[in-house]
Amino acid sequence: MAEAHQAVAFQFTVTPEGIDVQLSHQALTEIYRSGVRSWKKRIIRLKNSVITGVYPASPSSWLFVVIAILATMYTRSDPSMGLIAKIQEHMPVSPTMSTQCQAVVSAVLFSTMLWLLLIFTMRLCLKQLLSYHRWMFEQHGKIAVSHFLTISFTALVRIFSGRKPLLYSYQGSLPNLPVPTIKDTLKRYLESVRPLMDDAQYEHLTNLAAEFENSLGKRLQWYLKLKALWASNYVSDWWEEYIYLRGRNPIMVNSNYYGMDFLYVTPTPIQAARAGNSIHAFFLYRRKLHKEEIKPSRIPGTVIPLCAAQCERIFNTTRTPGEETDTVQHWQDSDYIVVYHRGRYFRLRVYQAGRLLSPREIEFQIQRILDDPSPPLKGEAKLGALTAGDRIPWAKARKAYFSSGVNKRSLDYIERAAFFVTLDDDEQGMMGDDPAASLDCYAKSLLHGKCYDRWFDKSFSVVYYKNGKNGINAEHSWADAPVLAHLWEYTLAIDSFQLGYNAEGHCKGDVDSSLPRPQKLSWEIPPECEEQISQSLAVAQALADDVDFHVFSFRDFGKGKIKKCRVSPDAFIQMVLQMAYYRDQTTFCLTYEASMTRLFREGRTETVRSCTNESSAFIRALEGGETADVCRRLLRAALEKHQQLYRLAMTGSGIDRHLFCLYVVSKYLRVDSPFLKEVLSEPWRLSTSQTPVQQAELFDLVNYPEYISCGGGFGPVADDGYGVSYCIVGDDLINFHISCKHSCPNTDAHKFGAQVRQALLDLMQLLNPKQKEPNKTEESRPEIKKDL
Structure with a gap:
């Protein structure tokens, strides 16, 4: 294969005349460009980490403070109140450094410490401001002291937020989630279940709650407060592990969710073209994500920022199965996606010579996959059913059949891909004589498909249908729906309103027909693994049919x-x-x-x-x-x-996360609580x-x-x-x-x-x-x- 030959940077053979070395100029050029691209990304990450690290100040403000302090030295005033002289006294003596030079270095050191102190103060002030939430409870239309407090609060947040925050700029200034008091949580809980119980049931639960509050609850609460002092968030890590990753049932239907395309419009009826535009848009979003050019999310209509930590794992992320618990794995970068079509898996590179392929070039590559006549390998067609069934059988099969050789290499390609793509032969959307029923079929297709034509472990999988419709299926453990919805909105908008299509419905632009073909993944599936695939498919199919x-x-x-x-x-x-x-x-x-x-x-x-x-x-x-x-x-x-x-x-004054964490602590301490057991079983x-x-x-x-x-x-x-x-x-x-x-x-x-x-x-x-x-x-x- 031509692409296989081009991938070899050099070859050498031993001949009677000596060693014959043959270098491939094209391959060396690709290596060079790949290295340059990698270093550019490292520099961007370093720059962004510096900007985020000194936020809400800017790196240039350091120079302003230094110049201001140096200027005061020439006016014979000492804003440091003797600290610059103290620093100069303790500096190591150097024969190459004059007294004046030592004074300048001391002033620069003092300026830097003063600048860092100002940053710390500003960040502390911003954190205190963002910890204030009473504005949310203010009554509309009433002129009161709280109203003026809210106006002042909003103005101060604007001042301390800087001019152009990056995506992660606010992370260091966000407050930690507070631990509610046991008394308040139990009071709100009992109030919430009152309409669901008769008097006898409610009295029984009230007695259990009182007993819990006065005995075990205090001990469990102490551990939670200790965790809140130590951890950034006392809930999130336990929530991810125990609610999502330790679940042993199928994640298809039970955990994964979906997002739909436009309701009334299909921008193009050409499947490959729709994939070309939207895949390109996904990678444009990833580029903005890496550069932190995406604006921080805020509460609509306010200046209040929201945490962006979940954005870090949108791409290059997968959930890997384990017998006791799954894990979420994230890789820094990948320049390809994995595409599923008619039982075959293809690795499609979306970068060539360090540049992102144009939508027309991605369409060309997708069409190559659609036109590929090769049949699936033995056991390959329904391999994805392993991710749709129970987790323990998938974990055992992964360890037994995918831990080495060609299977491990192909599985690594899927798990490390930016995201997963399915080219579906069905047509979906609001169509036909019964558009209402067609929407129901569309939803079920996105939620579970055929139970083997999605890779449910990937952070998200994009489905492109034969008639140009698309949709998305997302794994839930790594983030919540608003994070993925933000990406999906961007992709739909860029696809239709910026990239667009030509009169024939194809992506705009030209194509380089010399692009290497997508790489078909290889598998060696033994009969025992095929049997496990069939069993997982049976479990998943029964679940899908029941929805x-x-x-x-x-x-x-x-x-x-x-x-x-x-x-x-x-x-x-x-x-x-x-x-x-x-x-x-x-x-x-x-x-x-x-x-x-x-x-x-x-x-x-x-x-x-x-x-x-x-x-x-x-x-x-x-x-x-x-x-x-x-x-x-x-x-x-x-x-x-x-x-x-x-x-x-x-x-932070909700009921259920607090009770959930108290239950987790009780399990760690190996103590049973009749109250918590009853609460968590509802x-x-x-x-x-x-x-x-x-x-x-x-x-x-x-x-x-x-x-x-x-x-x-x-x-x-x-x-x-x-x-x-x-x-x-x-x-x-x-x-x-x-x-x-x-x-x-x-x-x-x-x-x-x-x-x-x-x-x-x-x-x-x-x-x-x-x-x-x-x-x-x-x-x-x-x-x-x-x-x-």
């Missing part, structure tokens, strides 16, 4: 009309879901809404328990035929309660999450309203429950993704979707924006979580 999915768009109204009612859109939808579940099941259930704690360093998520005393009282009143005025008053109280719980969760029969729109500025919904992503979704958490993801797009559209299991006779995704539609209409009828404006005392506070 019932329903995706729909609600267009009667959206965020705009809800806000006119002076309520939070998210709280409104959460109340809709509570009502829909009650009508569907004639009871209430423990409800999970994902909130973020990225206001703190290395923060991930917290739970908002959306089923409250206030929400259940409102729903009972509405379903019981109470008057509209009574129901409206109860609804506003329930909405306000939900917003309050969300604020508490965001600011099922989340309604698990909900909002898919955020974080970069609305990338999409022109006024001139191009059809360029709307449908959001994403996930599988049900409980076997007898629902998983609901919703995406609030613009002012007039809400997308819903509902999942449950066919094996449960009491759940049906389509019936629940119908209940959601009706509940949306019923609540809006109750909160008609044309009605008399509510009193000031009933006004909801600012919606601090919109589109998070």
